[in-house]
Amino acid sequence: MAPPSRAPSPARAKMSLFGTTSGFGTSGTSMFGSTTTDNHNPMKDIEVTSSPDDSIGCLSFSPPTLPGNFLIAGSWANDVRCWEVQDSGQTIPKAQQMHTGPVLDVCWSDDGSKVFTASCDKTAKMWDLNSNQAIQIAQHDAPVKTIHWIKAPNYSCVMTGSWDKTLKFWDTRSSNPMMVLQLPERCYCADMIYPMAVVATAERGLIVYQLENQPSEFRRIESPLKHQHRCVAIFKDKQNKPTGFALGSIEGRVAIHYINPPNPAKDNFTFKCHRSNGTNTSAPQDIYAVNGIAFHPVHGTLATVGSDGRFSFWDKDARTKLKTSEQLDQPISACCFNHNGNIFAYASSYDWSKGHEFYNPQKKNYIFLRNAAEELKPRNKK
Amino acid sequence: MGRKKKKQLKPWCWYCNRDFDDEKILIQHQKAKHFKCHICHKKLYTGPGLAIHCMQVHKETIDAVPNAIPGRTDIELEIYGMEGIPEKDMDERRRLLEQKTQESQKKKQQDDSDEYDDDDSAASTSFQPQPVQPQQGYIPPMAQPGLPPVPGAPGMPPGIPPLMPGVPPLMPGMPPVMPGMPPGLHHQRKYTQSFCGENIMMPMGGMMPPGPGIPPLMPGMPPGMPPPVPRPGIPPMTQAQAVSAPGILNRPPAPTAAVPAPQPPVTKPLFPSAGQAQAAVQGPVGTDFKPLSSTPATTTEPPKPTFPAYTQSTASTTSTTNSTAAKPAASITSKPATLTTTSATSKLIHPDEDISLEERRAQLPKYQRNLPRPGQAPIGNPPVGPIGAMMPPQPGIPQQQGMRPPMPPHGQYGGHHQGMPGYLPGAMPPYGQGPPMVPPYQGGPPRPPMGMRPPVMSQGGRY
Numbered sequence: 001m002a003p004p005s006r007a008p009s010p011a012r013a014k015m016s017l018f019g020t021t022s023g024f025g026t027s028g029t030s031m032f033g034s035t036t037t038d039n040h041n042p043m044k045d046i047e048v049t050s051s052p053d054d055s056i057g058c059l060s061f062s063p064p065t066l067p068g069n070f071l072i073a074g075s076w077a078n079d080v081r082c083w084e085v086q087d088s089g090q091t092i093p094k095a096q097q098m099h100t101g102p103v104l105d106v107c108w109s110d111d112g113s114k115v116f117t118a119s120c121d122k123t124a125k126m127w128d129l130n131s132n133q134a135i136q137i138a139q140h141d142a143p144v145k146t147i148h149w150i151k152a153p154n155y156s157c158v159m160t161g162s163w164d165k166t167l168k169f170w171d172t173r174s175s176n177p178m179m180v181l182q183l184p185e186r187c188y189c190a191d192m193i194y195p196m197a198v199v200a201t202a203e204r205g206l207i208v209y210q211l212e213n214q215p216s217e218f219r220r221i222e223s224p225l226k227h228q229h230r231c232v233a234i235f236k237d238k239q240n241k242p243t244g245f246a247l248g249s250i251e252g253r254v255a256i257h258y259i260n261p262p263n264p265a266k267d268n269f270t271f272k273c274h275r276s277n278g279t280n281t282s283a284p285q286d287i288y289a290v291n292g293i294a295f296h297p298v299h300g301t302l303a304t305v306g307s308d309g310r311f312s313f314w315d316k317d318a319r320t321k322l323k324t325s326e327q328l329d330q331p332i333s334a335c336c337f338n339h340n341g342n343i344f345a346y347a348s349s350y351d352w353s354k355g356h357e358f359y360n361p362q363k364k365n366y367i368f369l370r371n372a373a374e375e376l377k378p379r380n381k382k
Numbered sequence: 383m384g385r386k387k388k389k390q391l392k393p394w395c396w397y398c399n400r401d402f403d404d405e406k407i408l409i410q411h412q413k414a415k416h417f418k419c420h421i422c423h424k425k426l427y428t429g430p431g432l433a434i435h436c437m438q439v440h441k442e443t444i445d446a447v448p449n450a451i452p453g454r455t456d457i458e459l460e461i462y463g464m465e466g467i468p469e470k471d472m473d474e475r476r477r478l479l480e481q482k483t484q485e486s487q488k489k490k491q492q493d494d495s496d497e498y499d500d501d502d503s504a505a506s507t508s509f510q511p512q513p514v515q516p517q518q519g520y521i522p523p524m525a526q527p528g529l530p531p532v533p534g535a536p537g538m539p540p541g542i543p544p545l546m547p548g549v550p551p552l553m554p555g556m557p558p559v560m561p562g563m564p565p566g567l568h569h570q571r572k573y574t575q576s577f578c579g580e581n582i583m584m585p586m587g588g589m590m591p592p593g594p595g596i597p598p599l600m601p602g603m604p605p606g607m608p609p610p611v612p613r614p615g616i617p618p619m620t621q622a623q624a625v626s627a628p629g630i631l632n633r634p635p636a637p638t639a640a641v642p643a644p645q646p647p648v649t650k651p652l653f654p655s656a657g658q659a660q661a662a663v664q665g666p667v668g669t670d671f672k673p674l675s676s677t678p679a680t681t682t683e684p685p686k687p688t689f690p691a692y693t694q695s696t697a698s699t700t701s702t703t704n705s706t707a708a709k710p711a712a713s714i715t716s717k718p719a720t721l722t723t724t725s726a727t728s729k730l731i732h733p734d735e736d737i738s739l740e741e742r743r744a745q746l747p748k749y750q751r752n753l754p755r756p757g758q759a760p761i762g763n764p765p766v767g768p769i770g771a772m773m774p775p776q777p778g779i780p781q782q783q784g785m786r787p788p789m790p791p792h793g794q795y796g797g798h799h800q801g802m803p804g805y806l807p808g809a810m811p812p813y814g815q816g817p818p819m820v821p822p823y824q825g826g827p828p829r830p831p832m833g834m835r836p837p838v839m840s841q842g843g844r845y
Contacts, residue, residue, distance in 0.1 A: 101749065102743075104740060251730060285728040288732075289731070307731055352740070
């Protein structure tokens with residue numbers, strides 16, 4: 001394969017001239033060198049350096065046990081990269097590991113010494129940051145889509161969800177899983193806050209697990225959404241215990257669902273998001289997939305990112321939207337908050353929402369960092 | 383609302399009385415719900431059309447329109463959207479609407495595209511299907527109200543008695559039940575395992591035969607429920623207490639204070655019976671979740687829930703961007719809504735809905751090679767500028783891509799990579815040189831060969 005003929009200039013941030021060679025042109029940026037209409041960073045957020053070369057599928061910040069902030073990103077270029085994010089906003093690439101297939105999910109151990117990575121190569125790895133070595137710790141029969149580290153009072157393990165319709169739990173020291181749970185369908189997304197885990201699968205499957213003593217299925221829930229599940233995030237109550245989750249679909253909608261609400265009909269609800277404003281005009285409304293949901297660790301408000309290239313902040317208790325960003329020229333494929341909620345990271349890269357035809361390998365992929373301390377404060381309750 | 387129109391303000395379905403915003407949506411609804419052949423899932427346009435199709439193609443007769451309310455099942459009436467509706471039914475409908483608007487002051491539900499809303503815009507039903515369904519649908523309703531029957535929820539014990547009195551007010555429909563609870567609660571259930579459980583009913587006090595009386599109860603349940611674990615159940619639980627107490631219950635040892643309150647200022651246990659259902663494994667567990675040290679508790683076998691995996695093929699269906707067709711093959715499951723909808727008013731920016739975006743993308747040959755991707759992957763890049771932080775000498779390296787000199791011994795990574803400010807591959811020696819720069823990664827400076835690095839490296843050299 002001939003090397004991409006991009007000039008190695010540092011000003012690569014510009015929309016390259018190659019944006020139109022395959023006839024895409026729809027990015028909205030002029031390709032004739034002018035950067036004034038460049039929409040790759042309309043929010044003027046901090047750009048992470050040395051961003052991956054292909055779409056970023058997952059982002060994760062280090063836990064509070066590590067001093068400082070370290071960001072991990074997995075991409076379709078098969079790599080997992082680690083940066084240190086300094087308070088000044090400076091991002092320093094630290095290290096990288098490889099899989100033999102695109103990396104779909106990453107997570108940290110609770111003590112911040114390990115990073116777990118899940119890949120299309122059907123394996124998951126444990127990356128010891130101190131030694132910078134990564135070893136395989138899990139095996140599935142199909143790509144591993146989700147990975148979470150569970151730290152329970154009486155056990156610790158890695159939970160992997162795969163398209164092979166299983167949820168497996170691994171003691172990193174053994175090649176045999178500690179437990180295998182069958183899923184009704186391929187695992188599409190999952191989240192875990194001890195002692196609760198939620199897995200959403202293909203065909204709108206939705207299962208809640210309880211993790212005390214050992215993981216077991218708690219309840220299967222009839223999906224509150226009518227379209228394919230895409231992302232899920234657990235939220236906590238005022239006592240900091242997990243109490244429900246937010247589920248996003250490909251139909252520009254998020255459902256807020258409590259596990260044991262006092263009044264389910266009133267407490268659970270859905271809201272629409274990531275749609276072009278089409279209701280008032282005669283043009284059809286474009287409905288985009290919700291690619292990621294993340295809850296602010298302190299305020300409990302949430303962020304959603306979509307294929308439309310926007311992110312939005314919401315207050316689920318006041319049921320209002322706090323903010324919507326300008327539109328980026330690419331979908332936003334992943335997002336996450338750092339441990340204290342000061343930083344919101346989001347990745348701008350193609351998510352395949354328009355199929356293969358709209359993929360431009362030359363297009364740069366970005367990760368942006370935004371100060372999230374103020375914008376995610378909840379609305380005052382009436 | 384606007385000016386008066388001659389016919390109904392909103393299109394509605396004669397067969398099931400549902401309202402729709404748009405006649406197009408109404409028609410889609412009728413085609414999908416009322417004029418769809420139950421045998422081959424072909425969507426027809428009218429009732430008679432469906433009848434004829436079934437007769438000719440499947441040699442079957444049908445006598446009623448599927449999913450229609452009683453009285454509106456006439457298969458011979460040719461109704462399409464709003465056309466064909468008998469005049470008297472129209473009048474009846476108008477009268478009904480007028481009644482309704484008089485009763486409730488017409489609050490028009492603003493359907494702001496980005497605001498929170500309670501329900502689908504397309505078809506609002508008389509009660510909200512979404513929140514309620516979980517209760518009646520798939521899972522035995524009992525499971526929902528979050529009563530996690532916790533026979534002997536650990537940590538509860540002290541709080542239980544005071545709670546009892548508080549419960550009745552919460553359960554409008556259940557008064558008879560309440561008193562019966564304590565005794566009945568003795569049912570231990572590993573409801574977490576046999577998840578589809580009739581057991582779930584227990585919470586109510588276990589007296590409840592799974593039955594008609596329950597559903598109406600649901601909404602009123604919640605607050606008092608979990609706690610009313612019968613005292614009798616408690617003693618056995620004490621050993622479970624230690625295990626589940628920490629996280630779930632959020633109750634300090636002296637819970638009584640918070641319990642009696644009708645509203646849950648105290649967190650209800652999220653998975654109340656979970657703790658003891660697992661038979662109180664308190665100590666460290668081995669790699670199969672069995673306790674490492676001997677415990678008196680009856681350890682339950684790790685559950686293998688017998689959930690039949692769907693046998694749907696995951697083969698990608700032929701893709702059409704934003705396709706509308708509901709492929710019959712794809713709707714084998716009981717979940718109906720796997721349709722990509724395109725209508726005059728909205729368009730889903732998503733290829734065929736059957737598989738996820740990642741699955742679709744992963745099918746590309748380029749992502750399937752078990753190799754680090756050539757060309758694009760700058761893995762092998764010479765450690766470039768940004769890595770500067772790793773290099774002891776330069777703390778303040780500008781973050782932009784400067785090609786940095788320090789070439790790792792791996793010359794194979796020839797730096798033809800355009801300005802990819804190389805990401806320093808993990809195995810790069812320089813990383814190891816810089817422990818002082820990388821406080822968190824202290825220890826391990828000697829560069830032992832990376833676990834799986836070598837194979838990757840060698841391939842990296844290919845480009």
